[in-house]
Amino acid sequence: MGDQLKMTTIDSNVGSASHAQSRGTSSSLVSATGVWITSSDSKKIGRLFVGVSLLLAVIASVLGALLGFERMSASSMGLINGDAVLQVVSMYQFALVLGVLAPLFVGIALAVVPMQVGSRAVALPRLAQFGFWAWFFGVAMVAVSLVGNGGPGGGTTDLVDLYLLAVGLTAVGIVAACISIVTTVLTSRAPGMTLDLVPAFSWSALVGAAATALSLPVTVGTIIYLYIDQTHAKLLFDGNKGIDKYMNWSFSAPMTFVLVVMAFGVLAEITPVTAGVRQPLRPIVLAGLGLASAGVLGAVTQSFHSLEWTGSASDKIQSAIPYLLFNGVPLLGAIVSVAVVMLSVKNSKIKLSAPFASALFGALMILTGMAGNMILRITPAGLAGTAFEEGITLYVVYGALLSAIGALSYWAPKLWGRTLDPQKLLGLGGIGLLGTVAASLPLFVAGFANQPANVVADFSYDGPQGLWNLLNGVGHVLMIATVVGFVLLLISAIRGGEPAANDPWDAHTLEWSLASPVPTNNFESLSMVNSSEPVLDEKPSSQEVSA
Amino acid sequence: MTIALPSAPAPAPRRQILVATAVASASAFMLIMGMLSMWLKFRAAAPTRKSADGFYVIKDWLPADLKIPEVSANVMLATIALLAFIAQWAVYSAKRQDSQHRSLALGLCLLMGVALVNAQLAVYSQMEVGLSSGAYQTMFYTITGTMLVLIASGMAFTAVALFRSVGGRSDDTQIVSAHALYWYFLTAAFTAMWFIVYVQK
Numbered sequence: 081m082g083d084q085l086k087m088t089t090i091d092s093n094v095g096s097a098s099h100a101q102s103r104g105t106s107s108s109l110v111s112a113t114g115v116w117i118t119s120s121d122s123k124k125i126g127r128l129f130v131g132v133s134l135l136l137a138v139i140a141s142v143l144g145a146l147l148g149f150e151r152m153s154a155s156s157m158g159l160i161n162g163d164a165v166l167q168v169v170s171m172y173q174f175a176l177v178l179g180v181l182a183p184l185f186v187g188i189a190l191a192v193v194p195m196q197v198g199s200r201a202v203a204l205p206r207l208a209q210f211g212f213w214a215w216f217f218g219v220a221m222v223a224v225s226l227v228g229n230g231g232p233g234g235g236t237t238d239l240v241d242l243y244l245l246a247v248g249l250t251a252v253g254i255v256a257a258c259i260s261i262v263t264t265v266l267t268s269r270a271p272g273m274t275l276d277l278v279p280a281f282s283w284s285a286l287v288g289a290a291a292t293a294l295s296l297p298v299t300v301g302t303i304i305y306l307y308i309d310q311t312h313a314k315l316l317f318d319g320n321k322g323i324d325k326y327m328n329w330s331f332s333a334p335m336t337f338v339l340v341v342m343a344f345g346v347l348a349e350i351t352p353v354t355a356g357v358r359q360p361l362r363p364i365v366l367a368g369l370g371l372a373s374a375g376v377l378g379a380v381t382q383s384f385h386s387l388e389w390t391g392s393a394s395d396k397i398q399s400a401i402p403y404l405l406f407n408g409v410p411l412l413g414a415i416v417s418v419a420v421v422m423l424s425v426k427n428s429k430i431k432l433s434a435p436f437a438s439a440l441f442g443a444l445m446i447l448t449g450m451a452g453n454m455i456l457r458i459t460p461a462g463l464a465g466t467a468f469e470e471g472i473t474l475y476v477v478y479g480a481l482l483s484a485i486g487a488l489s490y491w492a493p494k495l496w497g498r499t500l501d502p503q504k505l506l507g508l509g510g511i512g513l514l515g516t517v518a519a520s521l522p523l524f525v526a527g528f529a530n531q532p533a534n535v536v537a538d539f540s541y542d543g544p545q546g547l548w549n550l551l552n553g554v555g556h557v558l559m560i561a562t563v564v565g566f567v568l569l570l571i572s573a574i575r576g577g578e579p580a581a582n583d584p585w586d587a588h589t590l591e592w593s594l595a596s597p598v599p600t601n602n603f604e605s606l607s608m609v610n611s612s613e614p615v616l617d618e619k620p621s622s623q624e625v626s627a
Numbered sequence: 628m629t630i631a632l633p634s635a636p637a638p639a640p641r642r643q644i645l646v647a648t649a650v651a652s653a654s655a656f657m658l659i660m661g662m663l664s665m666w667l668k669f670r671a672a673a674p675t676r677k678s679a680d681g682f683y684v685i686k687d688w689l690p691a692d693l694k695i696p697e698v699s700a701n702v703m704l705a706t707i708a709l710l711a712f713i714a715q716w717a718v719y720s721a722k723r724q725d726s727q728h729r730s731l732a733l734g735l736c737l738l739m740g741v742a743l744v745n746a747q748l749a750v751y752s753q754m755e756v757g758l759s760s761g762a763y764q765t766m767f768y769t770i771t772g773t774m775l776v777l778i779a780s781g782m783a784f785t786a787v788a789l790f791r792s793v794g795g796r797s798d799d800t801q802i803v804s805a806h807a808l809y810w811y812f813l814t815a816a817f818t819a820m821w822f823i824v825y826v827q828k
Contacts, residue, residue: 160813203643255654262648271635290650297654297660301773305665308769312759316669316766382655382664583630606634618630 085459087349098128105114121262121600122190122202123495125212129187129257130488132216133180134563137481140175143168144474144519148553150536154544154602160536169534170231170243171223173331176477177339178250179219182292184484185342186211186257191284193261195591196282198270198609200601203263203269207256215253221246232324240310240320247327248303258289270590273609277361279589280421281487284345284369291338291373298380299330329382329484332469333453336376336476337410338582340446343483344414348421349440350490353587354436355428358613363418368577371413378406386457386464407457411450418443433585434505435490440512442483449475452524470534478516478559485512485566493580497597498573499544504568512562519555522548588613639813652812655777659816662770663823669766689763689828696753700825704745704818706765707778709740711814714807717788726792729803733789736810738784747775767824774820781813 101341116124138261147168150159160168206616221242227230230239246533265278265286302409306323309316317326329335348369352359359365378385388399430436451474456463463469485508489500523531526548532539583592592615611617673688690693717732750771756770788806791799 203641204647207647236751259647259650259654262650264644266646267641267643292653294657301658302665303659304773305662305766305769308758308772309765313762313765315762379663382661509730561765590632593632606635609632610634614632615630 087624089279100486103404108476120201120209122194122205122208122402123598123600124307125205125208125257126187126204127495128188128193128212129183129190129215130484132219133183133187134567136175136179136219137184137563138560139291140172140180140477141556141563143172143175143197143233145218145553145556145560147172147536148519148549148556151531151549152553153429153537159275162537165285165536166324167226167229169536171226172202173297173473173534174222174247176473177331177336178247178254181336181477181480182254182339183215184480184519185285185288185339186261186292187328188346188484188487188491189289189342190257191260191495192280192487192591193264193285194268194596195494196279196589196601197265197268198273198590198603198607199264199268200603201268202260203268204260208260209259211253211260212601213253214256215250218246218250218253222250224512231320232327233320234602237320240323241242244307244310244323247261248300248307249301251300251330255293255296255300258293261289262293270607270609276366277609277612279612280348280359280362280365280369281345282365284342285349287370287373288338288345291341291376291452292306294375294581295335295338295379296330298382299327299335302326302330302382329379331382331473333374333449333456333472333476334406334410337450337453338379338475340476340480341369341373341375341444343439343442343480344372344417344421346483346487347443348417349589350433350439350486351421352424353585355430356586356587357424357428358616359422360420360452361420362612365417367623368413368415368417368420372410372417374413375410377409381406384457384464386459389461390460403457407454409453411447414443414450432506433583434500434502434509435486437506438482438486438509440486441509441516442479442481442486445475445479445482445513445516447479447518449473449479456527462530463527465533466527467531467533471523471527472590474520474523474555477533478519481559481563482512482516485509485562488566488570490585491591492570493582493584494591494594494598495597496570496574497579498570498577498583499580500569500573500577504565508562508565508569511565515555515558515562517555518551518558522551522555526552583615586619588616590614593618642801643799645805645808648808652809656816657814659770659774659777659820662773663819666770666823668764669762690761692783693754693756693763693790695825695828696750697825699746699750699753703743703750704821706739706743706746707810707814707817709760710736710743711810713739714810717803718800718807721797721800724797726795726797727747730789730792733792733803736781736785736806737789740785741776743778744775744782747771747778766805770820770824774817777813777816781809784809 116452119125146159185562185621190202190208214433222231225239225243225246228239229236231243234240234243252315265282270276305325306317310320310323317323348359348365384401386399389396389402449472452468455461456468456472459576488495489505492498492500531545580596582594584594585592590607591598592607593607607614670686670688673686675684676687677684713732713735717729717736720726720728720732751768756764758765784806788802791802
């Protein structure tokens with residue numbers, strides 16, 4: 081092993097699974113499980129993150145559908161026990177943000193970034209592994225506490241304590257994995273790959289993970305206060321009633337924007353490949369992705385910066401500046417990156433590939449959610465505390481889910497050695513788009529009609545409540561179909577699909593120089609990188625091919 | 628078919644531990660800053676009361692009969708600043724391959740870490756109030772306790788660096804540098820906490 085790999089943990093467990101297969105099925109199953117549990121291969125850790133978060137996406141959508149159908153009538157429909165509403169809402173919010181949104185992209189980044197930057201492994205793989213297991217057990221304990229009447233407003237004191245510990249553990253796990261991702265991009269790039277040559281997705285992983293590592297500890301600090309107060313004095317936060325009040329910002333915009341930066345990186349990665357061109361104005365795309373992570377500014381202040389628009393011109397300006405800084409800058413960054421990325425499509429004959437469609441749909445949905453947040457923070461609109469807030473979260477989370485499906489189908493040849501059925505994937509992307517709009521847009525409308533957020537019965541407002549809450553419920557059901565359909569498609573491809581080619585997309589970045597699926601320690605030897613599209617540089621141009 | 632890229636010479640040594648420590652320190656700094664901002668928020672929201680002489684209206688935040696031992700707090704600040712200085716001495720020695728001074732500096736760091744913990748426990752002991760006896764007390768114990776945990780983590784880091792140094796690992800200057808970086812962060816975080824919690828109260 082070379083000198084340059086001294087500080088890198090290389091997985092030495094490569095042959096265990098195949099060796100175990102020769103000893104019979106049951107022992108091979110045990111050994112394979114052992115390999116997955118103990119492996120320091122970032123592709124395995126990443127896929128564990130992705131697998132569990134897709135399962136949680138289904139659970140969150142089921143809860144969302146139940147809440148939507150329950151709200152069709154102002155009187156309870158009996159789908160959810162009245163005493164359990166707070167627990168269901170808490171699980172729904174937690175699962176959407178810390179169960180799906182954050183770990184899904186962290187998992188994809190752990191699996192893809194080392195390959196993209198030309199590293200044999202993720203930096204500090206044991207830290208990434210600790211991150212997964214901390215997050216996993218945190219999620220499991222949150223579920224246990226909420227099922228047992230813990231969580232915000234819960235009646236069982238011990239399980240309320242457990243809920244706080246579990247959410248803290250979940251956040252610590254995600255931060256640990258993010259530290260590993262940031263360190264990988266900063267220290268483990270291929271020779272010659274300066275930061276401005278880093279692929280767009282890896283760049284978005286760097287800024288997104290750094291922003292997450294800086295903002296989630298603020299959540300942890302709040303949890304420490306809540307936990308100590310809850311277990312001792314109960315003087316500061318009104319016991320368990322204060323949990324929702326003081327932690328709600330962790331599960332809503334702009335915190336969700338911090339966690340979703342990588343979705344724009346996915347689009348920036350896939351679009352030029354689909355268009356068959358080099359990305360024009362690449363530095364501006366990278367700058368836009370960096371700017372999108374400015375949501376961290378709003379997240380760490382733990383408060384919302386609204387536009388009041390009352391009083392003198394000076395008062396209006398004083399209100400408008402923080403409003404634009406905290407809400408407008410992340411949206412501006414996202415719009416810039418998407419707009420410049422789409423320039424690559426302008427003069428090319430683009431084929432609507434399934435990964436590109438999913439990534440584009442996802443980015444557009446997230447942009448809609450971010451634009452919705454700008455409207456929400458205009459105080460005269462009177463949307464704070466209404467279902468409009470829920471609509472924003474759903475646009476962002478379900479948009480991110482679509483983007484993640486695009487990313488997983490794009491990198492499936494490298495992660496599983498299979499290419500997924502493009503027609504079925506395209507259909508799933510369409511269903512997902514429909515589901516996202518159906519789940520989110522009606523809540524925007526409901527917000528204008530003063531339907532309160534996170535309340536399922538005994539409220540009054542104007543308008544056809546049955547219709548938009550029905551649409552919301554149907555949207556969640558469509559998202560369940562999308563996620564389950566994608567997982568089934570992936571399983572069928574892994575079990576019976578044709579092996580994928582090494583470079584099925586005619587792509588540009590380093591990971592496509594590797595075999596499909598990528599072996600455990602990625603690269604056998606180090607490669608020299610002199611441009612942002614090193615693999616494209618080595619391919620014959622169209623003129624050379626025709627000659 | 629795989630695409631063959633031009634092979635590259637061995638890159639410069641990676642500094643993964645140092646960079647990861649920097650990112651982790653930044654995360655922990657945000658943790659402390661977030662907790663201090665909550666402290667300021669609650670202090671600002673505290674009701675007002677008249678001072679003992681009746682002339683001033685003051686925030687009813689710090690209980691009137693509660694005395695914060697400032698001497699111990701100031702000693703802690705001086706100790707942690709000195710500790711950061713000695714951690715840099717360890718880095719200097721490590722870069723010069725001077726294992727004796729490196730081990731000596733790391734040993735001193737560990738000793739001063741113990742002194743920090745002792746001073747914090749002295750503060751708790753001299754205050755003679757329980758964690759549950761009021762809102763201020765709960766917040767005080769929570770934020771200083773969190774800092775204590777971070778200091779204990781620094782001591783564990785020092786112990787690892789010291790054992791490696793004593794064990795003859797003369798080439799791991801990166802660990803010693805990362806260790807020093809962590810103590811710089813702790814010094815900055817403690818200084819902010821000292822000013823808000825012990826000086827401004």
